[in-house]
Amino acid sequence: MSSKFIGITGLALVVLAVTAFGSLYTVNQIQQAVVFQFGKPIRIVTEPGLHVKMPFVQNVDYYDKRVLDFNLPVQEPITDDQKKMLIDSFARYRIVDPLKVFQTVRTEAVIRTRIDGLINSAMRNVVGNVPLTSLLSKEREQIMLDIRNQVNGEVAQFGIEVIDVRIRRADLPSQNSQAIFERMKSQREQAAKKIRSEGAEAAQRIRAEADKNRTVILAEARKKGEILRGEGDGAKNDILAKAYGKDAVFFDFYRSMQSYRSALGSDGTTMVLSPDSEFFRYFNQSIEK
Incomplete structure (x- = not known):
């Protein structure tokens, strides 16, 4: 066997190994994938396991399918009774359509930027229609639900679903809190x-x-x-x-x-009457008898 034959055989084995390796890809439990061919999406894979693709002409992008947490910047909406608030909140979301994500926002950073802007807008809108007392009472639960529903109406076009919006704290600015507290106490x-x-x-x-x-x-x-x-x-x-x-x-x-x-x-009754009085007639008759 000549060295030339050995070299050709080795090269063939290398090409075969590379081809085999390039035709397989793995999707794990927390992932979902979009398969592209010449840069165009052709299918979505959500089932975990080992999958096959055409080497060299197809490639795969992965997206997280877990529920993800996103800590939002502190928002400063104004309530219906003109009280400026400092609201610390966070959101939980997931990617429900990775193809839409690729076609619209593409990256995780852009996803979070869009969610931040939409929640900020929804929070200003919802909080602006309720008084301060609602944020400090059981009505806060409904406020968070309204914010989530409003945001979901917008993020659906990006292939995203917001699972929850939670308000950790809702405070007044320090310079206003005491005066507002006294006014509320007086009311x-x-x-x-x-x-x-x-x-x-x-x-x-x-x-x-x-x-x-x-x-x-x-x-x-x-x-x-x-x-x-x-x-x-x-x-x-x-x-x-x-x-x-x-x-x-x-x-x-x-x-x-x-x-x-x-x-x-x-007892002790004293009466002064004449013995001949009509009152004693039956006494007199008894005595005579």
């Missing part, structure tokens, strides 16, 4: 005073109504009692009249006994 105190005043007025109104109802109820009860008492006295008189009609002597005796019990029933 809350005025609101509390108004609520207490309205509560006291309502309580007084309820008490007056209750007193009025009490007076009416007592008056009606007294009236009903007088009516019942009158009816009872009338019935009593009817009964007594009937009894008197049946046995006048006994009825007169019974009435006298009732009078004795009423007049003499209490």
